[in-house]
């Protein structure tokens with residue numbers, strides 16, 4: 141048997157139009173002065189106005205903060221702390237894609253515990269509990285609202301740091317598929333592929349448990365059903381709901397089983413070539429699945445819905461890799477590393493950086509710089 145310890149810390153409210161209930165939910169948690177962390181796109185889309193109104197209707201003060209960008213870094217977190225410190229907020233609402241949720245968590249760490257993000261690298265380093273937070277994702281992607289980790293880049297090296305604490309988990313995840321309708325097509329595709337990569341990688345890690353498998357497999361089904369649907373019919377609310385819930389479940393799986401070689405290899409590409417996270421995963425993941433095949437075929441077969449397939453059925457990994465390539469094509473993400481400007485000569489250095497990523501240590505096939513070279517070469 142594989143033991144596990146799972147303590148749900150987050151209430152999940154999943155409904156069409158659920159965003160209108162944020163004021164009531166915040167009031168129930170005794171929020172009085174809220175730091176509303178939302179990227180500028182959320183203002184334009186009208187989501188900030190909707191959330192502000194719902195909170196103010198409950199006589200909750202709203203202090204909005206928008207000064208950050210994609211892949212929030214340590215400098216943006218420090219700016220957020222400086223902004224928030226004199227405001228004496230008692231709570232946070234994080235609204236937007238993964239960047240908004242990570243930024244809100246990052247600010248929460250340094251606002252409540254001082255120091256810099258580097259002090260919280262790893263897990264459980266906060267001495268005082270973080271401020272209670274409501275997380276409202278507007279893309280189906282990172283599933284950050286299901287996790288107690290903030291992923292923050294170092295402003296100098298651009299490498300990602302995972303900073304976790306039990307109290308960094310949001311109190312309520314508000315999942316309203318209507319909010320995802322305004323995402324541009326390429327955002328829907330890249331965020332969606334990220335979520336798919338979470339389902340696939342969590343399903344095979346060395347840390348996976350029967351519980352994480354439950355979330356990985358259900359996430360894969362929901363995302364597999366929804367991905368092509370929302371790209372072909374952007375207004376399909378059932379497809380949007382499947383994607384949002386699938387991304388959340390995949391995020392829950394990460395919390396239990398961590399990720400693997402595709403995320404380890406993707407991070408240096410984002411840091412050095414500015415290749416968006418979801419796009420980097422679309423380039424790499426099919427090759428990682430083939431590279432893992434000798435160890436993980438049976439688990440890939442189970443993910444694909446054939447629990448009775450055995451390791452000798454070598455087709456499962458190849459079938460999965462092809463399905464992932466189909467997803468990338470439909471999403472306009474079918475690319476090679478060369479298309480992304482990566483030169484063969486850069487591979488040894490990228491591989492050294494990939495091998496240093498914590499996340500790679502959970503990959504089912506032992507992953508090191510040599511393995512990273514093989515994966516990058518295959519994706520070139």
Ligand SMILES: [Zn+2]
Nearest residue numbers: 334338403417
């Ligand atoms: Zn990811």
